[in-house]
Amino acid sequence: MSGAAGEETATAAPRPMPSPGPLPTSNRRGTAARSAKVAFWLVIAGLLVAFPAIFTNTTVTTIAVFSIIFMSAATAWNSFSGYSGYVSIGHAVFFGAGAYTLVLIAADNHWTGGYSVFALVPLGGVVSVAIAVPFGLVALRTRRHTFVVVTIAVFFIFQLLAFNLKFLTRGSQGVSTPTPPWFGSAYNDRFYYAALCVLAVAVLISVAVRRSRFGLQLLAIRDDEDRAAGLGVRTTRVKLVAFMLSSFPVGMAGAVWGYFLGSIHPQFAFNPLFDLSVAIMAFLGGLGTISGPLLGAALLESLQQYFAIQYSQDNLYLIAYGALFLVVIVLLPRGVIPTVVDTVRSWRDRGEGLRGRSALVGGARSAQGPAGGLTVAAPNGVRGED
Amino acid sequence: MGTQLVQAVVDGVLTGGVYALMAAGLTLIFGVLDIINIAQGIFVVLGAYLSYVLWSDLGIDPFLGLLITIPTLFFVGVGVEWAFIRRLGERDRVTMSILVTYAVSLILEGILDNAFGTNVFQLRPSYESSSFFVFGFYLQQIYVYGFVLAVVLLAAIYALLYRSRFGASVRASLQDRTAAQLIGVNVRRVSTITFGIGTAVTAAGGMVFGVTNAFSANSGADLISRLLSIVILGGLGSIGGAMGAAVLMLVLEDIVATVWSPVWSPVVYFAALLIVLSIRPVGLFGRTAARAQ
Amino acid sequence: MALLEADSVAKSFGGLVALTGCSLEVEQGEIAGLIGPNGSGKTTLFNVMTGYVRADSGRVRLGGTDITGASPAKVFGLGLGRTFQLSRIFARLSVLENMLVATQRHEGWLRGVVKRQASTAEQGRARELLEFVGLDHLERLPAGNLSYGQRKLLELAYLLVADPVIILLDEPAGGVNPTLINMIADRIRALNAQGKTFLIVEHNMEFVMGLCDRVTVMNQGRAIVSGTPDAIRGDPRVVDAYLGGADEDDEPDDEPNAAELEAGHGLSSV
Numbered sequence: 001m002s003g004a005a006g007e008e009t010a011t012a013a014p015r016p017m018p019s020p021g022p023l024p025t026s027n028r029r030g031t032a033a034r035s036a037k038v039a040f041w042l043v044i045a046g047l048l049v050a051f052p053a054i055f056t057n058t059t060v061t062t063i064a065v066f067s068i069i070f071m072s073a074a075t076a077w078n079s080f081s082g083y084s085g086y087v088s089i090g091h092a093v094f095f096g097a098g099a100y101t102l103v104l105i106a107a108d109n110h111w112t113g114g115y116s117v118f119a120l121v122p123l124g125g126v127v128s129v130a131i132a133v134p135f136g137l138v139a140l141r142t143r144r145h146t147f148v149v150v151t152i153a154v155f156f157i158f159q160l161l162a163f164n165l166k167f168l169t170r171g172s173q174g175v176s177t178p179t180p181p182w183f184g185s186a187y188n189d190r191f192y193y194a195a196l197c198v199l200a201v202a203v204l205i206s207v208a209v210r211r212s213r214f215g216l217q218l219l220a221i222r223d224d225e226d227r228a229a230g231l232g233v234r235t236t237r238v239k240l241v242a243f244m245l246s247s248f249p250v251g252m253a254g255a256v257w258g259y260f261l262g263s264i265h266p267q268f269a270f271n272p273l274f275d276l277s278v279a280i281m282a283f284l285g286g287l288g289t290i291s292g293p294l295l296g297a298a299l300l301e302s303l304q305q306y307f308a309i310q311y312s313q314d315n316l317y318l319i320a321y322g323a324l325f326l327v328v329i330v331l332l333p334r335g336v337i338p339t340v341v342d343t344v345r346s347w348r349d350r351g352e353g354l355r356g357r358s359a360l361v362g363g364a365r366s367a368q369g370p371a372g373g374l375t376v377a378a379p380n381g382v383r384g385e386d
Numbered sequence: 387m388g389t390q391l392v393q394a395v396v397d398g399v400l401t402g403g404v405y406a407l408m409a410a411g412l413t414l415i416f417g418v419l420d421i422i423n424i425a426q427g428i429f430v431v432l433g434a435y436l437s438y439v440l441w442s443d444l445g446i447d448p449f450l451g452l453l454i455t456i457p458t459l460f461f462v463g464v465g466v467e468w469a470f471i472r473r474l475g476e477r478d479r480v481t482m483s484i485l486v487t488y489a490v491s492l493i494l495e496g497i498l499d500n501a502f503g504t505n506v507f508q509l510r511p512s513y514e515s516s517s518f519f520v521f522g523f524y525l526q527q528i529y530v531y532g533f534v535l536a537v538v539l540l541a542a543i544y545a546l547l548y549r550s551r552f553g554a555s556v557r558a559s560l561q562d563r564t565a566a567q568l569i570g571v572n573v574r575r576v577s578t579i580t581f582g583i584g585t586a587v588t589a590a591g592g593m594v595f596g597v598t599n600a601f602s603a604n605s606g607a608d609l610i611s612r613l614l615s616i617v618i619l620g621g622l623g624s625i626g627g628a629m630g631a632a633v634l635m636l637v638l639e640d641i642v643a644t645v646w647s648p649v650w651s652p653v654v655y656f657a658a659l660l661i662v663l664s665i666r667p668v669g670l671f672g673r674t675a676a677r678a679q
Numbered sequence: 680m681a682l683l684e685a686d687s688v689a690k691s692f693g694g695l696v697a698l699t700g701c702s703l704e705v706e707q708g709e710i711a712g713l714i715g716p717n718g719s720g721k722t723t724l725f726n727v728m729t730g731y732v733r734a735d736s737g738r739v740r741l742g743g744t745d746i747t748g749a750s751p752a753k754v755f756g757l758g759l760g761r762t763f764q765l766s767r768i769f770a771r772l773s774v775l776e777n778m779l780v781a782t783q784r785h786e787g788w789l790r791g792v793v794k795r796q797a798s799t800a801e802q803g804r805a806r807e808l809l810e811f812v813g814l815d816h817l818e819r820l821p822a823g824n825l826s827y828g829q830r831k832l833l834e835l836a837y838l839l840v841a842d843p844v845i846i847l848l849d850e851p852a853g854g855v856n857p858t859l860i861n862m863i864a865d866r867i868r869a870l871n872a873q874g875k876t877f878l879i880v881e882h883n884m885e886f887v888m889g890l891c892d893r894v895t896v897m898n899q900g901r902a903i904v905s906g907t908p909d910a911i912r913g914d915p916r917v918v919d920a921y922l923g924g925a926d927e928d929d930e931p932d933d934e935p936n937a938a939e940l941e942a943g944h945g946l947s948s949v
Binding site: 085087138142143145146148150152153154155156157160161163164272273276279280283285313316317318321322325326330 | 660
Binding site: 218 | 681729731735769770781
């Protein structure tokens, strides 16, 4: 019996164990696709820079400023939560801390409004990182489910502090920033470009993380944290660094937001809806991708601002927002970008399959189906979240 | 001061009972379905509004009205589970559940906001401000009634879990969904009904909340953060833990409010959660996890 | 001295006893098999030896170093790799990216952020190993799209990146189609010829008997007999273990593996 099994397998010629060595198999299609990608992003960047020159209507540019601020926040949130799968509901702490940093320093020192106040924007980011360290050290000791709640608790502590530490924050009456000497679209344009700089920082961080070894480890943590740890990934450290990195642009975005609004109040600077909105934006576009949060935030924030301006007293936008999201979850359970990418890829593979390659790939993929995020789990995913 | 302290403890225990009921629903949902239900807060508010409408428009006593509101919220829960929760896969389940239930609560909040406006409401039945005077303490009647109601409903849940065949399935699913499925439990049906029950208890919680607090459509955020803290502190999925933590936290909050200031009591409340979790990441009553698959 | 050694390891989960003083030795350079009826404690022993479960008592040694109670990362760093019964691959990473997770190099706090996913040399090495297990043409596919058997090969391959001295395989042939089973057996032999030591838990007797130099049989939480496949096949105690186990356990044979459920259960209560 043992002999039979032995002979059967012995017929396959044993391949030698490979030795380490370079093997640069360059991908022919890769280079072309890459340049197309670069061109696409350059066009997008160009459009974003040119936007205020094209649209001068202040309503439009106001919506645009808010949208860019939230695109930054969603991108930054995604570079921790989207990559690691740890949903933070505490990034509002960074947003609020950034806003309060800028507004309080400018107000307490009686700064005159103008460009100089923008110099405080990076400081807002730095203060956020300083908060992120102890915050992360406590919150990241716990596992996914608990982490969510810990971030909520930290968030409420900060909101209550903002209400109650009146000597510092002036409590519920709020604080006003010095008013800059700009009017109308000139006012909006300056904030637009400030926000765009923050967005650039957020995207840079997101791209850097995604491309780095560290980002790979973060994604591995998302898929199976225990296994990653078992393979030598220092999970707590990786998560903490990602948490810090993602707090920085959020703090900067909050600072620009606070200055733009002119005055801030605890319940708006530390807004419980902030993280969930940002999470939904990131999800709508595609959690864990780079372009997803950008697209999702651009869509949702402009929609929300439009509703808010159009039907100011009405809370219809809450319903529209929630309903839109639920529809997306049912129709595109993984978000817009991944669904589109996969559809395109499967067209390409079909083309490749005709040329006689990897029927295996097609088979495996169709078994998974386009709704991979919400269908029955793959065998290994049964307890993958814990 | 001494009497005030005892009074605070007594009040904390009484309100804690109601929170224990709402938290038990939440932890049951978590344990069986493996999801975090952010909508629990708005369900409580919905329960409060339903009781309010029945009381103010039809003159139905809030406690009697529970006969209507509890089944109503049960079916709201079943509907939400059927429409959205059961469509969640195993992958990213927690993340997705947070987003989905949040979207549900946004919609409900928007609807309530449009229906009732931004004014605050409060249920004011005749016994709203009357008190019992026992051993030198004033016990507000509504707190006592609420506590009794909570105990009765918790006992009912307990009986359901430990004295019925359905309860055995729930407990199996609480331990391990996959294993429960393997031994023939219809996890799907158990999940739907559990979500319904977990939601139904918010009708009672919401009614008491609506009598003891002024509420509006956006009271949900504060409620859910408290309930989640209680559930985490008690150890996710542990019903006894949730009950213990609820009473503990409400007593703590009342004591801090009495000896220091009501302004700071919520800070202490959340800080207590952080301190406990930094010492014991699984909560006060949670089980430690094994590292194996 | 044995390369890997478990010495009187005991472990129980609540009331359920999984290991009752189990001892096992794996010699350098051999392919050792571990068999036994469901619930006999094989997977629990794996979990204890690789640091995923803490033993109640007993010692585990790797190359003479005591690794009892060490973390999975530490154990892996010392050269003990393992696979899981349900392969634990990173489902949403591509096949190639899966290969790059198990790097043992540790960057500083921020250096990892600016560092590329992998150097050209590392990628080349990863591709060679993928070619070795026959998955090179799928390197860009999300690993979650692989078939059951392909996942097992990928899990084996990504361990090889870290060049472990001994590899523990938990049911490498379970649920895999016959062609792929042969492929897996063939790869194990090739690696063994290169000096890798293996310890394999497997229910497929043909696979175990054909591949292993020595087979150990476990029953009711301890190793009862160890020897060559031929010796094991004729041993009456082995037959007893498989046939008698059901009566003594008081549990029907088709119950899910109790020890594995227990281990999974502990995790799910996080």
